[in-house]
Amino acid sequence: MPQVPIARHVLDNGLRVVLSRDPRAPLVAVNLWYDVGSKHEKPGRTGFAHLFEHMMFQGSANVDKGEHFSLVQAAGGTLNASTWLDRTNYYETLPGHELELALWLEADRMASLLPAMTQEKLDNQRDVVKNERRWSVDNQPYGDWDERMQRLTYPAHHPYHHPTIGSMEDLTAASLDDVGEFFAMYYAPNNAVLTIAGDFESEDAALALVRRHFGPIPPNANLPAAPDMTVEERIGTTIRETVPDQVPLPRIYFAHRIPPFGTDAFDALDVAADVLGSGRASRLYGSLVREQRLAQDASVFIFPIVGGAAMFAVWVTARPGVAPEALEAATLAEVERLATEGPDDADLERVRNLHAAHAAGALERIGERADRLSMYACLFDEPERVNSEVSRYAGVDADRVRAALTESIGTDNRVTMTYVPAEAAA
């Protein structure tokens, strides 16, 4: 695989800078990861990290409400932001000659968000976020699955117990004081990674721009300690939950606590997830959907999170007339068979080649390349991991898959949650 060029710097104020020059297309990506996510939220303020992300688009000392979007778009760029359990990211991809615009916008809100904050803007974005929750969770069939799975998989004291979107009650409680406190605590250069990837003149020139715009921003000398993410390796039992909902077909979700993202065991489970759930030649699709015709669909998702324990999730939707119990047994049989026998050579060849093609496809996009560099820098202080993704994955053998699955999928470490049509449950 071709290697992504990487140069790392740290400004005096602690801002970590990753530069990856690639002038093939006249495009540049600017990507910031702040080391703050919903796991940092205090009790009674679930959803706040994400609400705060919305406030970052409401203007800053030299930028009006809405102007961040309009300036980047008028420059021919695209932009957005997202918040998840571990982190919050902000990103722009734009024509290379507009690099400084993105740096100026990002620096202005990192340096001086609070002068632009008003109660009216907070109330407006609170309403928007509540509508985001209604749209993606409350008004969607199966829409609260991840919220429920996190609650069941992590104990009440654990920062992954609650969802990033938060509760309506806590969103209602959020105040301007919270905005000020959160900003002062987490939105500091020494709590962030800035990546610039793509078409820029030279590393020296890009670094000079970074220093000009971000250099004067003071660090937070009192960054809060990271939250305590300690959790038992296993759940300790099988937790079962049945959820009557407005859904036509039953769906079963399985979750297991697994070693965190970045560990060798996580890589092995990444391979296991693809053997089971990626592509039409995957074990679950082949067995449950195509051969036995018990399931309408089958998916596997592995949460790439770093605190204490990550999550391995499987879900399958029953065909009409199929008893959830039968589908549950058939799904577990496939997962357990892989844990016992391990993948064969054809499985490994298949997922490795698909992974290599997907990785090349992802890195083809300069914005995705920048995001992965920021991710590895923020979570592991090692952006170079972007260049070993494919070899780490390809280095996983059958024994590692077998061992990692056997460790994680037993009845002592399982959540089984079944959505059933509400009328059938009544």
Next chain:
Amino acid sequence: MSGRPAATAPRPYRFPDFERTRLPNGLGVWLVPLPDRELVSVQLMTDAGAASEDEAQAGIAALTAQLLVTGTQRLDAAAFAETTERLGIEVGSESSWDSARAGFTALGDQLDAGLALLAEMIRGPRLDDGEFDRLKAERLNDILQARADPGRLADERFLREVYASDVPYGRLSAGTPETVEPLGVADARAHHAAAFAPDVANIVIAGAFTPSEALAGVEAHFGDWAGRGRGHRAMEPAQRGGRRIVLVDRPGSVQSELRVGHLGIDRAHPRYFDAVVMAALLGGVFGSRLNRRLREELGYTYGARCAFDPRRATGPFTATAAVQTEVTADAIKELLAQLQRMRDETPADRELAEVRDFLVGVFPLRFETTAGIAAALEPLAVYNLSDEYWHTYRSQIEAVTPDSVRATAAELVRPDEALVVLTGDASRIRDEVEALDLGPIEVVAA
């Protein structure tokens, strides 16, 4: 550092040059060599979309397209999946109204192997009756699932209500339960035989290859493909009725899914570029009027937008938002007011310039990937656009003026004729919506 920094000089960008040729059997071949890439994207399009099927068999085009990836005469479904994926190739196939398409993106060294498998699947699909029954059942189940999804319910109902009853566009291109239920594998075989043929097909290849080797591959695998395709039926879409409201009752909904609109444009419409820019200004970018008003000022929604859906014949124009139940009636009023304002006022130079600058400036970013470049050539092939289409695209956008936007809105945005569909809790919203006095209201069950 208080002002917006100045941009440096832009680097010129040109849509990649491509070579277009036609094999003696009629297959159009479009080659975009990009020697600095690792990947290659291949898309084959044929005039075998829903517009090529008999209306009595609505949905057969979609099922046939999906069935292509379930094996060939040589390889059954499991073996075909295994063979392609072990090469790192994930083949996709799907259909829309105007075409059926199949293709893949893979590392460049897999081009010839991928072309061979694509040809095998397009020319000699297995069309197995067991796999047909499975995909048909999955399609019917998916329709069942859609009935629980408020957004999909609203989309489907909007199409059904906006077109006159004899217009095929008034359904999803994948058909309805009534039309899908009686279909059998013999129908798929007949559709494949009638609609899949080289004279109505084009193949686009973009990425890491040399033109001579790619052309040799296409000739080797598709050169002796023979036959003539039946092509597409003509359609003459007409709208059903004037302004009215259809409320799809979904008790317990905490939001109402709004779809507001009417018929729009076809792909050959003379005001196409004005319409693209106008729709972006009204509801296509974050700072558009609909999103600014309904989200950033009123907080009624996570997002509001609108778009044309141009096809060979007239597709719909639809404004879309999911709004909090409590504000449903006011959201409809605000949305219609923005449509009306688009007609009534000439947009300011600055507002229009922002949108034009976005569409022109984002041009290179749209073609960042090999898959994006291959996809960009599809409309040229499917709609017979000029080979110069992308080379002149930016100047077409730049030619749009405030006056041409106003004139376009006056023709293409018609709130007085708009159909308003909403999926929501009728017990909580019906009275207020009715009190808007917009026209007749009909409440239907989900």
